[in-house]
Amino acid sequence: xxxxxxQITKKVKPIKGFLNEFKTFAVKGNVIDLAIGVIIGTxxxxxxxxxxxxxxxxxxxxxxxxxxxxxxxxxxxKMTEETPxxxxxxxxxxNNVLNFLIVAFCIFLIIKQINRFKSPEESPKDKAPKTPxxxxxxxxxRDLLKK
Numbered sequence: 127x128x129x130x131x132x133q134i135t136k137k138v139k140p141i142k143g144f145l146n147e148f149k150t151f152a153v154k155g156n157v158i159d160l161a162i163g164v165i166i167g168t169x170x171x172x173x174x175x176x177x178x179x180x181x182x183x184x185x186x187x188x189x190x191x192x193x194x195x196x197x198x199x200x201x202x203x204k205m206t207e208e209t210p211x212x213x214x215x216x217x218x219x220x221n222n223v224l225n226f227l228i229v230a231f232c233i234f235l236i237i238k239q240i241n242r243f244k245s246p247e248e249s250p251k252d253k254a255p256k257t258p259x260x261x262x263x264x265x266x267x268r269d270l271l272k273k
Contacts, residue, residue: 174236178228186228195220 151157187193198217205211 174229174232177232178225182228182232195224 195217196215198220199213199215201211201213203209203212
């Protein structure tokens with residue numbers, strides 16, 4: 127009976143250690159910050175997607191004459207009664223690339239505006255490095271010896 131108990135204890139200890147380590151990791155600020163970032167990023171992505179599809183794309187569609195890239199394709203094998211059409215739909219790819227570029231540009235503009243409203247931080251050029259105390263003391267001693 128004692129041997130069985132020792133074997134169980136040997137197997138349970140690593141599991142408890144692993145669970146404690148996971149608990150420490152999960153409760154750390156980094157994981158929580160990451161989760162919050164993902165949630166806010168998802169909501170922000172919906173806002174930007176709406177900006178692109180509802181505000182930017184209608185005028186762009188009007189300017190291009192309502193051109194829809196998604197219908198562009200290269201047909202490799204025509205559809206028959208038994209088989210579906212085999213085609214390279216490069217138009218949908220172009221649509222996705224164009225959508226990505228517009229979204230990326232909108233995010234760039236939004237981030238640029240947000241950075242304008244942030245308080246200006248001291249640049250490293252403006253801030254001179256602080257001279258250590260011992261160097262100041264040595265300079266003072268040197269100046270006194272010169273006199």
